[in-house]
Amino acid sequence: MEDSYKTIKGPARTEIKIQRSKFIASAFPCQSQEEAEAEIEKISSEFHDANHNCYAYRIYPFRGLDIFRYSDAGEPSGKAGRPIHDSIVSAELFNTGIVVTRYFGGIKLGTGGLKRAYRDAARNVLESARIIEVLLTQKYRVKFPLNLTNVILRTLSAEGIKIVDSNYTDEAEIIFVVRLSIMDQLEEALISATNARIELTRI
Template identity: 45%
Template sequence: MWVPLEPARAHLVVLKSRFIASLYPVHSESEVRTVLAKIRTEFPGASHHPYAYVLGGAFHQEHSSDDGEPGGKAGRPILQALKSREVEDAVLIVTRYFGGVKLGTAGLARAYREAALQVLETAILGQKMHVTILSIGIPYSWYDYVEKQLPHFNAHLLAREFTTDVHLNLAIPHDNLTSFLGFIETSTRGQARVTILEENVERIVPIK
């Protein structure tokens, strides 16, 4: 699953109606209400503020609201956009300024979905995955080679420190751990020192 790492916004104009899609990371219904209040304050003259949210975890929740638009033609397309991109822990609000030309129910649903998809395309997302956090000490002679190989194991660099050796803190997807440890042992000829800091924990890993 994917989660937004920071707020994002996209704009769409359809037959003079303006659609402003706002995506925010949230972790509770209380945070959803706070974001909705913020958006309503920011755009007080808007016609409607349909929205949808998905909260992950053990108590999965999802909800959508048409906010006065025809039933199922605003909130539901927004929710479908979130689910189609597998995004959770997020609220997506599409603010509409009516431009004087009616879009029809089908056109309205398409416009809300397109606006929602646009903001999801521009958003900075991270991926939820189970990882093991490692600390590795590597001689300088092997550092460049090892770091260049990290993407092959989907290993994400969390911290780097240069002392007598190079010390790397890495997040390794649980499924890649065994092969990565084998690579480190072979490529450094047993000179690397590996310490497991956390095992098989769920983390949000930024995707660059």
């Protein structure tokens, strides 16, 4: 099971000039379509006097569906938004958006040149951004009799599990976080080690 993805740490911006046209690429992290659209609107407003504000974003799959959108924003179809999107995909990034702003310099680039310009602008800004890996996790609550405390702690420790919170009264409770790829394995280990004398809940 995939339980991590790559994204950019924070906003980045670069600029290139091609045949007197200026291409300003603004990359940003985003957690949802709504967040991406809001950032695109913000950047487009910042460069409201530009000839074009083309964009693309890609959000981590929800229920197996890859979520993405791109726009040519008035440029020839398929020559701006798609190359930006392809640059994000080539970098294997999710939860990432890019707006490439163009100030026309008076010289037409042709469809091939235009496509390369938007692709290069997007690649350039991604190369300047800091790439990070995000782990996908599930939080659990386990309740158990106090005499099982050592067994529970040993089992969690053996799997390198991070404990978020704990409470030891008449009945003990531990909250911990698990990578998605080992959820089933850990559940089986806890149930086996305690002879199912626990209450295990995903929260």
